Structures are given as C-alpha cells and as structure tokens.
Amino acid sequence: MTAQLPALQVIIPLLCAPFCVLLRSRTIAWLLFLAAAAGSLACAVVLAEQVSDGEVLSYSMGGWRAPYGIEYVISGFNTPVLLLVSTIAVIVAVYSRRSLAAEVDSKRIPLLYACFCLNLAGLLGIVATGDAFNAFVFLEIASLSSYALIAMGRRRRALLAAFQYLVVGSIGAIFILIGIGLAYGVTGTLNMADLAQRLPEIYGNRALSASVIFVFVGLAIKMAVFPLHSWLPDAYAEAPSAVSTFLAATSTKVAIYIFLRFAFTVFGATLVFGTLTLDRIGLLLACLAMVIGSGAACFQSDLKYLLAWSSVAQIGYIVAGFSLVTASGLEAAYLHVINHAVIKAALFGAAGLLLLRLGSVRLTDLAGFGRTMPWTFAAIVLAGLGLVGIPLTAGFVSKWALAMALIEDGQGLVLAVMLVSSLLALVYVGRVVEIGWFREPSPVIAASAVTATSATSRSSTAERLPRSMTVATWTLVLLSLYFGIDATLPATLAESAATALLGSGG
Amino acid sequence: MSWSHYAYYLIVALMMIGLYTVISHGNLLKKLIGLNLFQVSVFMLYIGLGAVEEGSAPIIKDGVETYSHPLPHVLILTAIVVGIATTALGLALVVRIFEAYGTLEEDEVITRDAAEHDGVAA
Numbered sequence: 001m002t003a004q005l006p007a008l009q010v011i012i013p014l015l016c017a018p019f020c021v022l023l024r025s026r027t028i029a030w031l032l033f034l035a036a037a038a039g040s041l042a043c044a045v046v047l048a049e050q051v052s053d054g055e056v057l058s059y060s061m062g063g064w065r066a067p068y069g070i071e072y073v074i075s076g077f078n079t080p081v082l083l084l085v086s087t088i089a090v091i092v093a094v095y096s097r098r099s100l101a102a103e104v105d106s107k108r109i110p111l112l113y114a115c116f117c118l119n120l121a122g123l124l125g126i127v128a129t130g131d132a133f134n135a136f137v138f139l140e141i142a143s144l145s146s147y148a149l150i151a152m153g154r155r156r157r158a159l160l161a162a163f164q165y166l167v168v169g170s171i172g173a174i175f176i177l178i179g180i181g182l183a184y185g186v187t188g189t190l191n192m193a194d195l196a197q198r199l200p201e202i203y204g205n206r207a208l209s210a211s212v213i214f215v216f217v218g219l220a221i222k223m224a225v226f227p228l229h230s231w232l233p234d235a236y237a238e239a240p241s242a243v244s245t246f247l248a249a250t251s252t253k254v255a256i257y258i259f260l261r262f263a264f265t266v267f268g269a270t271l272v273f274g275t276l277t278l279d280r281i282g283l284l285l286a287c288l289a290m291v292i293g294s295g296a297a298c299f300q301s302d303l304k305y306l307l308a309w310s311s312v313a314q315i316g317y318i319v320a321g322f323s324l325v326t327a328s329g330l331e332a333a334y335l336h337v338i339n340h341a342v343i344k345a346a347l348f349g350a351a352g353l354l355l356l357r358l359g360s361v362r363l364t365d366l367a368g369f370g371r372t373m374p375w376t377f378a379a380i381v382l383a384g385l386g387l388v389g390i391p392l393t394a395g396f397v398s399k400w401a402l403a404m405a406l407i408e409d410g411q412g413l414v415l416a417v418m419l420v421s422s423l424l425a426l427v428y429v430g431r432v433v434e435i436g437w438f439r440e441p442s443p444v445i446a447a448s449a450v451t452a453t454s455a456t457s458r459s460s461t462a463e464r465l466p467r468s469m470t471v472a473t474w475t476l477v478l479l480s481l482y483f484g485i486d487a488t489l490p491a492t493l494a495e496s497a498a499t500a501l502l503g504s505g506g
Numbered sequence: 507m508s509w510s511h512y513a514y515y516l517i518v519a520l521m522m523i524g525l526y527t528v529i530s531h532g533n534l535l536k537k538l539i540g541l542n543l544f545q546v547s548v549f550m551l552y553i554g555l556g557a558v559e560e561g562s563a564p565i566i567k568d569g570v571e572t573y574s575h576p577l578p579h580v581l582i583l584t585a586i587v588v589g590i591a592t593t594a595l596g597l598a599l600v601v602r603i604f605e606a607y608g609t610l611e612e613d614e615v616i617t618r619d620a621a622e623h624d625g626v627a628a
Contacts, residue, residue, distance in 0.1 A: 133581055133584075137584055137588065140588045140592070144591055144595055151599055151602070156606035156619075159602050159606055160603060160612075160616070160619070162599055163534060163596065163600070166595065166596050166599065167528060167537055167541060167596075170541055170545070170592050170596075171525070171528065171541070171544070174544055174545055177548050177585060178548055181548065181551055184555065184578075185555045
C-alpha cells in the first residue's frame with residue numbers, strides 16, 4: 001500500500017472531482033474535498049517520513065520504468081511543498097464551507113469544489129512528477145481550474161480578472177511547452193533525471209539555451225515575478241475568499257518549486273546560473289518586486305488588493321533567496337515559501353471574515369472594525385506583523401535567514417532593498433491597523449453592529465462569524481506564530497530540501 | 507541560412523502572428539483566436555520534431571521501413587486536449603463577460619467597471 005502513495009496522493013483528489021460534479025450536493029462535495037485534502041495530507045506525511053533520511057523514492061506510473069514511462073519522484077526537495085499544499089488544503093476545506101455559502105451562488109458550489117479538487121490534484125502532481133511533459137500537463141490542470149475558481153467571484157470584475165489570467169497564464173504555459181519541446185528536440189528524452197544526465201554533453205547548444213529561457217519565462221509568469229505579475233492582484237482580490245486563501249498560499253509557491261526543480265535538477269545550476277546568469281537577473285527582478293510590490297500595496301484602497309500586492313513583494317524575497325545559488329539562500333527561499341504561505345493564507349482568511357460580516361473589504365468601509373470585531377482584528381495584526389518580520393513571528397525567521405544568506409554572499413545592496421521593502425510593509429500593515437483601530441467606525445460597521453443586535457435582517461451569519469471560519473483562520477495565525485517561536489520543523493524541511501537540490505544537480 | 511528546415515521558419519512566423527494578435531487586439535474573442543493560433547503553432551513545432559525523412563505515419567504496415575517518431579504525436583494529443591479545455595473555458599468566460607457588461611472590448615469593460623466603482627463610492 002505505501003508503495004503506491006506517490007500516485008495516490010494525486011489520484012485521490014483527481015477522483016473526487018467528478019463525484020463532486022455528478023452528485024451535485026453541496027455537503028457531499030464539501031466532504032469530498034475535505035476527504036481529498038485530508039487523504040493527500042496523510043500521504044504527504046507518510047512520504048515525508050519515508051524520505052526524511054535523504055532517501056529518494058521513485059514510482060513508475062503504470063509499471064513503465066523510467067525513462068520510458070512517467071516517473072514520480074519523492075525526495076527532500078518536494079516533501080516540504082507537498083506538506084504545505086495539503087495542509088493548507090485541509091484548512092481551506094474547513095474554512096470554505098460557510099465562506100462559499102455566503103459568497104457564491106449555491107448551484108455553483110459543487111462545481112466549485114470539483115475545481116478545488118482538480119486544483120489540488122494539479123498542484124500535487126506538479127510537485128510529485130519527475131517527467132517534464134507531465135509537469136506541463138499538471139500545471140495546466142492546476143491553472144485551468146484556478147481560472148474557473150477565480151471567475152466565481154462575487155463581482156462581475158472577477159470574470160475579467162479570470163479572463164486576463166487565462167490569457168497570460170496560457171501564454172506562460174505555451175512558453176513552457178516550447179521550452180520542453182526544444183529540450184526534448186536536442187536530447188530525445190522527457191524524464192527529468194534523464195535530461196539532467198544528457199544535457200551537460202551539449203552545454204552551449206543554442207536550442208538548449210533557448211529552451212532554458214522559454215521554460216523560465218513561462219514559469220516566471222506562473223510565479224508572478226515582477227514584471228510578469230500583472231495578473232496576480234486582480235485574480236487574488238476578485239476571487240471568492242476561500243479561493244484567494246488557497247491560491248495565494250499555494251499556486252505561486254508550487255510554481256516556484258517547479259522553477260527550482262528545473263533549474264537545479266534538470267538544466268543544472270552551472271548552465272542556468274553560470275552561463276545564462278539567471279542569478280543576476282533574478283536578484284534584479286527580486287529587488288524591483290520587493291520595492292514596487294510593497295510600494296503599490298501602500299496605495300491600495302481595498303484590503304484584498306493590498307494583500308495581493310504584498311504577495312508580489314514577498315515573491316521577490318523568495319526569488320532573491322534562490323538567486324544566490326547557495327545552500328543558505330535556498331534554505332531561506334524554502335523557509336519563506338512555507339512561512340509566507342501560512343501568513344498570507346491567514347490574512348486572506350481574515351479578509352474573508354470581514355467580507356462576510358461587513359459585505360466589503362474596501363479600506364474606507366473598514367474604519368473602526370477593530371472595535372466590533374476584535375478577534376479578527378487581532379488575527380490581522382498578528383499575521384500582519386509576520387509579514388513585516390517582527391521577531392517572534394514566522395516572517396522574522398525567514399527574513400533573518402534570507403538576510404544572513406545575503407550577508408554571507410556579500411549582497412549588501414539587496415539587503416538594503418529588503419529592509420526598505422520591510423519598512424514599506426510596516427507602512428501598509430500599519431495603515432490597516434490605523435484604519436481598523438483608531439478611526440471612527442464607518443456607517444457600514446455601525447450598520448452591521450445594528451443588524452447584529454437587532455437580529456431581524458437577512459442572515460444569521462451576519463450576527464456571529466461561523467466558528468469553522470474563525471477556527472481555520474486562527475489555526476493559520478497560530479501556526480505562523482509557532483513557526484516564529486519554534487522554527488525546527490520548517491527549518492529541517494528547508495535544509496533537507498536545499499541539500500537535495502544542490503546534491504542532485506550540478 | 508539553410509532552407510531545409512523551412513517548416514520551422516513558418517511555424518515561428520505563425521507563432522509570432524498568434525502572440526501579436528493576443529497582445530495587440532482589445533477584443534476578447536480575437537485575443538482567444540490569437541491564443542489558439544499561438545498554441546497550434548507549438549503543436550506543429552512538436553510534430554515537426556517527430557518528422558523523419560521519407561517516414562510514413564507510425565502505423566505498422568507491410569513494405570514500410572521508416573516511420574515518423576510517434577512520441578511527439580502522443581504528446582501533442584495531450585496538449586490538444588489541454589488546448590481545447592483552455593479555449594472552452596475562455597469562450598465560457600467571454601460569454602459571461604458579455605452577459606455582465608454587454609461588450610467584448612477590453613477597454614470598454616474596464617471603463618464600465620471604473621464607472622460602476624465611482625458610482626458606488628459617490
């Protein structure tokens with residue numbers, strides 16, 4: 001049974017998707033997604049346990065041995081991402097039931113859960129696969145389902161956001177397809193390990209260089225690296241809250257993982273970072289992303305847009321980490337992938353609570369919300385401090401690791417930019433706190449307080465926040481605090497990931 | 507410059523036409539058409555890779571010695587399915603955007619959105 005786990009963790013959510021559509025029941029669809037997420041988490045935990053000693057698990061799909069068949073590889077470099085994605089999926093599954101009921105037309109909910117299952121299957125598939133073309137197919141499964149998920153947003157603007165993401169995302173996917181095609185053309189293989197073995201012989205081949213560029217530009221779109229981030233703010237801000245919570249925490253992170261997988265274990269660090277100097281380009285773009293993302297976040301008038309722009313900046317930190325091409329840099333990148341995912345999910349979760357209660361997350365409508373919703377406010381403050389990187393939060397741990405890696409590599413300028421970006425983060429988090437606590441309550445908040453007391457109007461959900469949603473949000477907040485105080489778990493995972501990546505490439 | 511690989515030049519030309527259409531047109535439907543063109547040109551790139559001189563279709567048959575490489579065909583079969591799904595989803599979104607806004611021009615959709623936004627704020 002355990003031998004089949006690498007395939008099972010992808011197949012469970014994949015099989016749940018059609019049942020969600022066929023059974024057409026909101027509760028069953030929700031239970032199926034919850035079961036799929038929990039099943040994947042269980043698989044991920046067992047797998048992580050198995051490879052914790054540095055072993056590499058290889059699974060041949062359908063019994064066809066690599067390099068002819070499709071191979072799934074579980075090793076130190078992907079278990080952190082598997083654990084992250086499936087944990088977030090479980091928490092979002094708990095969160096989503098009431099959140100979606102309030103934000104999405106009830107007829108669409110089973111379909112939405114089907115997309116959720118497909119998205120989860122796609123993300124886990126990207127992480128587990130050891131075949132370049134298979135990675136493209138899973139990338140498209142994840143992307144297509146996320147376009148559909150975003151289009152379910154409550155405002156009509158979500159449709160345009162989804163369409164724009166579809167166009168940009170498909171261009172990215174086609175770029176990846178071209179790149180994989182060229183690499184296949186010069187080597188005749190699609191298996192990642194096999195590619196890694198054959199490629200060094202033809203370093204300097206122009207088709208190979210073109211292939212590297214195509215794959216990485218395509219992945220940069222999916223990662224939303226500045227300046228290819230234009231799809232991200234609209235997509236995350238307009239999606240239903242549960243969807244933005246899930247996507248903000250997982251989709252760009254998985255793209256970052258596959259980027260690292262291609263860079264270190266397929267094309268090889270000497271080619272990608274040595275000959276093609278992607279490290280310097282990465283550092284430059286990371287600096288721009290950090291400043292512009294945080295800067296733009298300061299000027300947003302809508303909480304979800306603010307959080308989305310801050311994601312652009314946070315991806316900059318991660319890119320800066322791995323662009324150093326050192327063990328400590330990679331470790332910092334992995335740490336920040338984990339910590340930022342947890343923090344941003346907590347913040348989007350809290351934004352969903354506000355949306356449910358107040359019907360809006362425009363900053364002007366949020367004035368004074370800290371007085372009527374102290375717990376949600378506390379969650380935003382704690383997670384927001386993590387975003388800034390205050391000691392005792394998860395953000396501090398990863399930013400500290402990144403700062404150390406930068407100093408070690410003598411990148412003083414990048415460090416300075418990172419500090420500026422953190423200060424800007426303090427500005428935008430401070431703005432939310434100022435509006436939420438020190439301003440006089442807005443009419444929206446006053447009105448919501450009235451409906452909460454009079455208990456006459458539309459929904460009982462407006463009176464008290466659903467417990468499942470608060471619990472899910474607070475789990476994420478507490479998880480981020482725990483990672484801030486005791487960073488052993490993410491640090492061990494990040495360390496083994498960095499060793500595995502640097503060890504198996506060249 | 508060798509013209510023995512003329513197919514690739516044509517494919518790249520088609521690719522650029524598709525990409526240019528996506529970027530330059532404001533009409534959402536035309537964007538989708540451009541995207542499709544871009545996608546199909548990549549399919550042809552793969553098929554081109556699999557071509558073997560004098561090779562016949564990869565189906566075993568008496569009297570045929572050389573066959574084209576079948577693997578790219580199989581890969582592209584998968585990619586075509588992905589392409590269909592993308593187009594279908596894109597078209598579905600276009601229909602819903604038209605229902606919600608009454609137009610397919612991206613600029614107009616954005617201005618109508620901005621107008622609605624200001625209306626709420628005022």
